[in-house]
Amino acid sequence: GNLLSNAARYTPDGGRIEVRADTQDGQAVIVVRDNGMGMTPEELPRMFEMFSRGGRDSSRSQGGLGIGLALSRRLAEMHGGTLLGNSDGIGQGSEFTLRVPLADDVPEPAQPSSAAPEKLARARVLVVDDNIDAGDSLGQVLGLLGAEARVVRDGEQALDMFA
Known part of the structure; x- marks a missing residue:
């Protein structure tokens, strides 16, 4: 796709x-x-x-x-x-x-090819993006790399999730 x-x-x-x-x-x-x-x-x-x-x-x-x-x-x-x-x-x-x-x-x-980035084991990442496709894609990539990724759409949701 x-x-x-x-x-x-x-x-x-x-x-x-x-x-x-x-x-x-x-x-x-x-x-x-x-x-x-x-x-x-x-x-x-x-x-x-x-x-x-x-x-x-x-x-x-x-x-x-x-x-x-x-x-x-x-x-x-x-x-x-x-x-x-x-x-x-x-x-x-x-x-x-x-x-x-x-x-x-x-x-x-x-x-994986040698150009593949190293895994982000144990990293916790909060992705904040009002572009749904961009935020979800980045969250998926970070997940593939081993990070625990959460995706939210705006600053208010980010502050709530971070808390």
Whole structure:
């Protein structure tokens, strides 16, 4: 869902988004390709890092926080799969390939990539964000990293929860 959401977010009206699904070598393979904004070669190595938004400033980010791709990759890895991305440059769109084992052929989960942040074991985090999607996403990411995360929507709720 995140890959499709990103493709829609970064592809202008009238653009093209392709989704292909197939099986290969005991894996489901899903490819999402668009002809939208694309990425520079410098952005590619960091695209799956937490809070990485590439060269997008707040006026170009289309509301993205830079956690969706990191979360998507981590979820793929937790299911023994991989998520790879590529772009031929700005204005050339992007392509993401998700591979996950088919149910009948599930290997041991892959070790997280070396770029994965360290776990936040025992950390207690209070996320305060009036953007429901942003707050919930950040809470989920922090939970995946081992933190006990609580999400509230405003300052009053934050003070109540903190107390």
